[in-house]
């Protein structure tokens with residue numbers, strides 16, 4: 001059973017931060033929505049919780065941590081929300097895109113089958129909007145959002161998505177997945193686990209890593225990290241997860257970042 005804990009105490013956190021202090025390389029991987037920022041009905045208003053950007057700035061200023069934000073959003077939609085002094089490494093569209101701090105951009109190609117199937121799903125937008133939902137297009141994906149709608153409306157949209165999905169599933173190349181607040185069509189080949197595997201492979205032996213995330217799509221990343229770092233579920237209540245510990249947002253996240261900073265500054269032993 002997952003351990004409920006706070007970064008200020010708890011066996012797993014204590015062991016983790018002890019190893020972090022001695023680590024030659026440190027990696028901090030963070031989901032965005034629901035982890036660093038609250039959910040909003042208007043996603044372009046979902047700015048980070050108070051205090052979070054200041055702490056991320058300090059982690060980046062210190063220079064002793066490879067910091068990556070790993071989101072399901074299109075990177076171009078994520079950047080305006082981050083009021084940071086400098087950009088960390090950003091991964092978008094569930095591991096399909098990467099933007100390095102120096103501006104270099106990488107994108108994993110989408111198969112022709114996935115492209116055709118997504119093109120067909122584009123036609124769903126009209127009825128989704130009429131039902132009160134919202135469509136979010138991103139590279140290699142199409143998210144259907146229903147946050148804020150009544151249960152009956154959500155059921156109506158979900159039922160129709162499943163019916164329509166039956167018509168394009170055979171085109172291949174796409175998966176239909178649930179997330180907190182909707183469903184998403186995602187081109188196969190990339191997930192948040194892609195980002196975790198890539199970063200850990202690049203960082204090499206001796207790396208001490210943590211991943212913080214809240215949603216079903218973060219479970220790919222948390223599963224990829226198992227045995228290689230600390231997986232942290234950010235949630236108001238625990239659920240089935242591959243994480244090692246769970247925190248309540250936003251204070252638990254702030255406490256985690258504060259302890260990370262104290263550790264970087266070598267003050268962990270005195271805290």
Ligand SMILES: [Mg+2]
Nearest residue numbers: 031033034215
């Ligand atoms: Mg999230």
